[in-house]
Amino acid sequence: MRLLRAKANDLFPERAPRPRRDGPASASQPLAGEDKVLAKTPSSLIAGWRAGPVAAPRHPDLLQNIDRLRARFPEFGRHLSMLTQLGSQVVYAGACKVPDFEACGVAVVRFSNAIETAFGITREVMFFYSPHRELQVRTFRAAKDVFGTLNREMTPDLIFVSSPDPRLRERLDDWTRGSTYLAIPFGADVDSPIGFIGLLRDYIFSRDLFYETTPVAGDSFFGRKVLLQGLGNDVLNQRVAGLFGLRKAGKTSVLKQLSLDLRRSDAFSVLVDLESLPSPPEDPIPDLLTSLRSKLISEFKSQSIRTKELSECSPTPSLAEFKHAFQSLLARLPRDNPSMIVVMLDEIEYLTPYERIDVAEGDMPQIAQFLGVMRGLVQETSNFTFIVSGLTSQIVESGRLYGRPNPLFSWAKTHHVAPFTSDEATDLALSIGSRMGIEIDRGATDALFEATGGHAYLYRSLASEVVESLPVDVFRRQMLRVDVIRSLEDWRLSIAGNLEEMIDHVKRYYPTEGVLLEFLLEEPSQFVTIANSEPKALRHLMDLGLVQRDGHAFAANPVLELL
Amino acid sequence: MEDNSGTELVASLRKNATRFGVVFVHCGAAHRPLFEDLMGAGDHKMNVRDILDGEDIPAGIIVIDGMESLASSDRQDMPRLRQIVHDAADSGSAIILISRYPKIRYEQVPGSTLLLDARKFTLPLGVFLPSVDDSSGVWPACQGGAASAREVSQAIFTELGLEIAATLDCTIFESFLDRAEMISLLREKEIEALEGGGLIQRVDRQYQWAIPNRFGEIRDALADTLAGAIDPQRELAALFSELWSLERMIRNSIRRALLEAHGGKWARKGLHGNLPDLVLTRAKEDVYPGAKSLGEIRDPLEWLTLGELLEVRKSSGVGELGVESVVWDKFHREVGPVRNRVSHMRLIRPGDLDQVRKWRANLMRKLDPQSH
Numbered sequence: 001m002r003l004l005r006a007k008a009n010d011l012f013p014e015r016a017p018r019p020r021r022d023g024p025a026s027a028s029q030p031l032a033g034e035d036k037v038l039a040k041t042p043s044s045l046i047a048g049w050r051a052g053p054v055a056a057p058r059h060p061d062l063l064q065n066i067d068r069l070r071a072r073f074p075e076f077g078r079h080l081s082m083l084t085q086l087g088s089q090v091v092y093a094g095a096c097k098v099p100d101f102e103a104c105g106v107a108v109v110r111f112s113n114a115i116e117t118a119f120g121i122t123r124e125v126m127f128f129y130s131p132h133r134e135l136q137v138r139t140f141r142a143a144k145d146v147f148g149t150l151n152r153e154m155t156p157d158l159i160f161v162s163s164p165d166p167r168l169r170e171r172l173d174d175w176t177r178g179s180t181y182l183a184i185p186f187g188a189d190v191d192s193p194i195g196f197i198g199l200l201r202d203y204i205f206s207r208d209l210f211y212e213t214t215p216v217a218g219d220s221f222f223g224r225k226v227l228l229q230g231l232g233n234d235v236l237n238q239r240v241a242g243l244f245g246l247r248k249a250g251k252t253s254v255l256k257q258l259s260l261d262l263r264r265s266d267a268f269s270v271l272v273d274l275e276s277l278p279s280p281p282e283d284p285i286p287d288l289l290t291s292l293r294s295k296l297i298s299e300f301k302s303q304s305i306r307t308k309e310l311s312e313c314s315p316t317p318s319l320a321e322f323k324h325a326f327q328s329l330l331a332r333l334p335r336d337n338p339s340m341i342v343v344m345l346d347e348i349e350y351l352t353p354y355e356r357i358d359v360a361e362g363d364m365p366q367i368a369q370f371l372g373v374m375r376g377l378v379q380e381t382s383n384f385t386f387i388v389s390g391l392t393s394q395i396v397e398s399g400r401l402y403g404r405p406n407p408l409f410s411w412a413k414t415h416h417v418a419p420f421t422s423d424e425a426t427d428l429a430l431s432i433g434s435r436m437g438i439e440i441d442r443g444a445t446d447a448l449f450e451a452t453g454g455h456a457y458l459y460r461s462l463a464s465e466v467v468e469s470l471p472v473d474v475f476r477r478q479m480l481r482v483d484v485i486r487s488l489e490d491w492r493l494s495i496a497g498n499l500e501e502m503i504d505h506v507k508r509y510y511p512t513e514g515v516l517l518e519f520l521l522e523e524p525s526q527f528v529t530i531a532n533s534e535p536k537a538l539r540h541l542m543d544l545g546l547v548q549r550d551g552h553a554f555a556a557n558p559v560l561e562l563l
Numbered sequence: 564m565e566d567n568s569g570t571e572l573v574a575s576l577r578k579n580a581t582r583f584g585v586v587f588v589h590c591g592a593a594h595r596p597l598f599e600d601l602m603g604a605g606d607h608k609m610n611v612r613d614i615l616d617g618e619d620i621p622a623g624i625i626v627i628d629g630m631e632s633l634a635s636s637d638r639q640d641m642p643r644l645r646q647i648v649h650d651a652a653d654s655g656s657a658i659i660l661i662s663r664y665p666k667i668r669y670e671q672v673p674g675s676t677l678l679l680d681a682r683k684f685t686l687p688l689g690v691f692l693p694s695v696d697d698s699s700g701v702w703p704a705c706q707g708g709a710a711s712a713r714e715v716s717q718a719i720f721t722e723l724g725l726e727i728a729a730t731l732d733c734t735i736f737e738s739f740l741d742r743a744e745m746i747s748l749l750r751e752k753e754i755e756a757l758e759g760g761g762l763i764q765r766v767d768r769q770y771q772w773a774i775p776n777r778f779g780e781i782r783d784a785l786a787d788t789l790a791g792a793i794d795p796q797r798e799l800a801a802l803f804s805e806l807w808s809l810e811r812m813i814r815n816s817i818r819r820a821l822l823e824a825h826g827g828k829w830a831r832k833g834l835h836g837n838l839p840d841l842v843l844t845r846a847k848e849d850v851y852p853g854a855k856s857l858g859e860i861r862d863p864l865e866w867l868t869l870g871e872l873l874e875v876r877k878s879s880g881v882g883e884l885g886v887e888s889v890v891w892d893k894f895h896r897e898v899g900p901v902r903n904r905v906s907h908m909r910l911i912r913p914g915d916l917d918q919v920r921k922w923r924a925n926l927m928r929k930l931d932p933q934s935h
Contacts, residue, residue, distance in 0.1 A: 174623060177581055178655040213584030213680075214653060248680075276646040278639055279673040350673045489768050494683075496751040497666075501679050508917055511924035515890065526889045533887065563751070 046085055046193050052113020053087030065093040069105050073129045075162055076107065079186065085193045087112030091124060097149040101142040105129035108152055115197075118476060119204045119437040123155045127186065130163040135171055140183065157219075157435075158204075160186045180209055180220065205472045209432045211464035217256035222431065223424030224254055227415055231258050234413050235342050235385055236265055240378055242396045242408075243389040245417030246544055247502045248457035251389045254417055255344045258387075267340035268303060270295045274390075275347040284351060285366040289322045290315060292343065296326070303338065319366070323373045330381045341384050343374070348390035349509055352401065368404040375407045388412065392509040393540065416543040419454030419557070422446075429463060433479065438467065443481030451488060453545065453559035458495065465491040492562050499562055506544065512537040517546060520556050527554060572597065572687065573604040579684050580605070580624050580657035585648060587660045587681035589759030592718030593702040594686045596709070601661055602626055615640055620651040620658075630662035631722075634669050635797060641674030648677055659684075665756030667913055668724040670797065683755060688764050688773055701774050702761055712777045716784030719760045725796050727756050728788050729910035735782055742778060746770045753913065789910065798916045799905075805919045806902055809926065813872060814864045816930040820881035830863045833879040842866040869902050870895065885929040898922050 057063060070077045080090060092108035107127040116122065128143040143159055161172060161183050169185040176183050184203045190196055212220065231254070234241040245251050252271075259269045272291055277284045293310055300307045309332070313325040330341070345351070351367055377384050388395055388408070396412040399405070420428065426445045433440040444466075452458040463479075466487045470477055507514030516537050520527045531538045531554065538554075541547040546557050580586045590598055602608050606623030611630055614620065633640050648658050666678045689701040699705040699712035720728050730753050734745045746754065746763060754770060757763045762781070764773045772778060821829035834842065834857070842863045847854050857863055864872060873895050876884065883891070901915045 175655070177623075177657060178584055178652060208582060211582065214649065247676075273646075275673045275676060276642045277673070278642070282638060347673075493765065493768065497683070497755045498679070500751040504914075504917065507921055511921040512928065514921050515893070515925055518893070519889075523889065523893075530887055530890065 049114050049118075049193070049197055050085070050087035050112055052116075054089040054091075054110045054112060056084070056089055057091065062091070062093065066090055066107075069093040069107060069129070073105050073131070073162070075188070076105070076127075076129060078191070079107075079127065079162070082190075082193045082196050083109060083111075086115060086196065088115060092150070092152060096128070096142065096146060098142040098145045101139065103131055104139065104142065106146055106150070108150070108154060115200070119200055120434040121155060121158070122434075123153045125155050125158055125160065126150075127160040127162065130161065130165075133164050135161075135163045135165040135168060137171075137175055140172070140175055143183075144181075158182045158184070160184045162186045178213075180207070182207060201472060204437050205477060207436050208464050208467055209436055210460045210467060212460060215250075215252040215256050217253060217260055220432075221253060221257045222428040223420050224250070224257070224417070227254060227417065228258055228261060230413075230415055231387070232261055232265070235262060235267060235340055235387070238340065238378060238382065238385045240375070240385055240408070240412040241387045242393055242412040242414045243387060243417065244391065244393045244414065244543070246455070246546070247391065247505050248455075248498070249417045249419070249545075250456040251417050252346055253456070255346060255387065255389060259342075259344075262340070262342065265340075266336065266338050267342060268299060268338055269342040269344055270299050271344045271346060273346050274350040277350065279350045280352075280364050280367070283364065283366055285319065285370050286316060288351075288370065289317050289319065293317055293322060293325075296341075296343075300329075305333070305338075319369055319373055323377065326384075327377060327380065330377070330384050333383060335382075338383065343384075343386040344389060345386060346389045348388045348395050349392055350390075352392075352395055364402040365404055368401045368407060371401070372407040375411065391505060393543075394509065397536075416545075417456075418543070419452075419545040419559075420449075420456060420459060421454065422449050425449050425452075425454050425459055428459070432463070436467065436477075438470065438477045438479055440479040441481070444479045444484050447481045447484035450558060451484065451562075453557040455545070455557075455559055458499070458559055458562075461495055462487070462491050465494070496562065499559070503560070503563065506546070510537070510540060513540050513544075517541060517556070517560075520547060520554065521560060568687070569597075569600045572600055576601065576604045576659060576684055577624055577657075579682060580659050583682035584652045585658045585660065585677070585681040586684045587662065587666060587678060588684045588686065589663075589665050589756070590661055590686060591663050591665075591722040591760050592715050593688075593704050593761030596703040596706070597686055598661075601659070602628060605657075605659055611644065614647060615643060620647065620656055622654065622656055624657045624659065625651070626659045626661060628661040630660050631664045631668075634664050638670075638672050641669075641672050641677065643674070645674040645677035663722050665723060665727070665759050667727065667752045667756045668722075683759070685758055685765075686761075688761055691774060698774050698776055712774065713780045713784055716781045717787065719762060720785055720788040723756055723760050725788075725792050725910055726913045727753060728785060728792070729904075729912045731757075731785055732789055732910065733912070735785060742772060742775065746772075750914070792910060796911055799911060802901070802911055802916045802919060803905055805916065805923050806898075806905060809898070809919060809923045810869055810872070810902070812923075812927060812930055813869075813876075814862075816884050817872065817876050817879075817881060818862065818864055820884060821879060824881060830857050830860070833875055833881075834863060835875075835878050838867070838871060838875070839863070841871075869899055886926065890925075894922055894926070 057066065066080070070080065083089065088109055088111040090107050091110050092106070094106055095102050096104035096106050098104075106129070108124045109127055110124050111121055126143075126146060128146065130139050130143075132139060140161070143161060147154060147156060157180055159182070161168065165171065168187050172183040172185050182203055184199060186199070190199050209220070231241055231243065235258070243251055243254060255269075255271055259271065262269055270292070272288065272295065274284070274288070277287045277291065293313070293315070297307045297310050300310070307329065309325040309329040313321050317325065374386050378386065393414055395401075395406075396408045396410070396414060399409050401407075425448065429440050429445050429448060448459060448462055448466075452462055462484070466479055466483050469487050470479060470483060503517075506517070512534055516527070516530055516534055519530050538547065542549075546560065547554050548557060549555075576586070576588070588601060590601055604624070605626035607621050608626040608628065609618065609620065611627050612632060614627065633644065652658060660678070660681055666683075669675060669678055689703070689706065691698055691701050699715070702712070702715055704710050704715045705712055730749065734748050738745055738748055740748070749757070754763065758765065758770070761773055763770045774781070817833070818829070821833040825832040831839070839857045842860060843854060843857055845866045846860050846863075851860060854860060860866070864875070867875065873891060876891065886894075897918055901911070901919055903909075904911055904915070
């Protein structure tokens, strides 16, 4: 990391000006008009975008459908002409098949190879035509539902929408804000092939799929295959598991992805975020039981499972009431249907604040009692288990909890969310980059990994910062090592506070580990001596990915050099 | 401010909110004139109290003001707000949180990660021109002579809070560093607070004081703030309690080791140099007026400072007591100054409580394994 920063200073002693990027999600004016795009697009010849053209349709049925669609939506004819000039073709045309929206039209387009390569498109793309002068959000939802009505391989998160609504762009931007779903307004202001390219560029190049504000799952989830497999096995074998890792390491994302994976085995889960509840000295258990009951009922109903026992007990049940109701429900369920029910308790440290865990005299017996009830449910049923997730594994390693024996002591299987491996990180970068139309070279992926140590949040954050600095007015977008280096210092300044808090959080809950880490950073010559007397603390630091072996010695994760 | 700068500010803030989902804006005394622009930056504006009272967050870009009311409020407010904001963000809304206080001033409670994770948006300052007499115009609040630099400085420190003021006490008055180097002593969260408050700004990737030629007035305002602090800081009671337990635990461990080694003569054998006389003098001036020798003091260790206590450990031959010498040295370096601040009724700093808790947990495990 030091080398990367030194390089940044050498190469860019003065801050390089960044090209302005006014994406459509900002208050700026959209680009329109061929002249502006031509001036900005180095290879402005249409022929370039036509490379690798798609064969023109010949099937009589398709041609007839295209004619019908053109008759209903004259703008479709103009679009067809633009697309054809760009080597792209309509491969499907017809009325919308979503009930009550048959007045709308649908076309599916295959772009030329040049366009697909430049914008990271790998499948067909849907064009949705609405006749309404005022586009409604339910029509937009219907457009998304079209995917389920057509048996085609279409890009699931990209759609063009055409409508006479003068506020088309504004509405679509509003309805897709904060989402990775891209709805591109194909209005009358786009009147040429190059104008269409500019539209694609404005929207796809302005996407930032790296930066995630909330936990990810599905297409946005990368790596962690071994971890997910291990957790999945634990769940399906009714073992209680603990999932631990640094702040923003991706624990909640792992839990969400696990939930999706478990559905394939007919297991379902309920996630409870303990940070949303009161914390000791307030008693969190009443709110926790209320929340848990409510979420279980909701999940059971979505699976069409009767919830009589839970529904009939008090909305604010006591521990005994909850246990009795839930256990009765579990006993009633058919064998293997569902195969397993999992409660995921996330941010477990909020149930066990650092200054109160393992005190000689407890003032919060309810928490140990709650965990004892959960353990009892696992032992007394065959279709329930739970996972605890958070920063500190003390919840499963400490013999006492608030002065009482800890029900989870040496009973849960421990897993750690470590930083991405280099391969996992590269996979993330290349996959997301391609969806944004960005080629990321090996030097860039190496630099991203070196600078962040593979920490999920930091990696995505740096990639996002670099993407923000890339020019948009180019034929091909690339991220090179030099782009990463150039962005490093600004990025470091933007996340320094987050990183400092991440480490402070470790020190609060892992005091011995905190001291050990400080020795590694400040007096590395003393580290081995101290670490030898604290093998468990050293193990924790390695499991968290903060310390790694360097031959016979130890080294801090490069990300700590950011501080 | 010129009209187009307000438009640029709003555009930039909206873009940040859309990109990052939740944005935190520290709009304190120095930036007060920008407040109306900020409130108009969203599609809707709301007060945090109304949200906590049940008002729904609509779709779009939402500006939420009044955040400072949560800085030390009911511990239930922050987790509730966090859940509400996350639900709104999941539904596609973008949230702008406006606060007169910096993030560091908010109590660390469940739900605080809402602020920790919110992307900071730094408000602009005017350009500092050394040639201009009244460079206080760097602060929007001072532009056009609306307020003096001294008045605004005072208000800034009030909003930053006493913990930051205490940190700056060390940085500005105690460090004896060059002005430019002072900032290097600060932690990231403290830098963020000062930048948000308008005291420092980033120029070419380096932080510098925003109005270097009015530094004297800023120093004076800080001194007034420090001297005027008479209410106990929020974490003082907890910090004292931790220090009290920690020091007594160390004392007890040393006493037990000395007893084991020397029996009834442990005090005479354990205290060397001028410590016996020092202990006797202090005890006689307090509750042992008639004492003539160390043997008449029940527990001489109770009359030692932390530094002297640790010196006894080193010089008395009781050994490391299960804690490596380098760890004892680090402990003394880190906790000694905190203990001195508390015992001299000075202001405590951000991180003091965490620091002491860390050490109490570490040493308790090693010095008193039975209690752990």
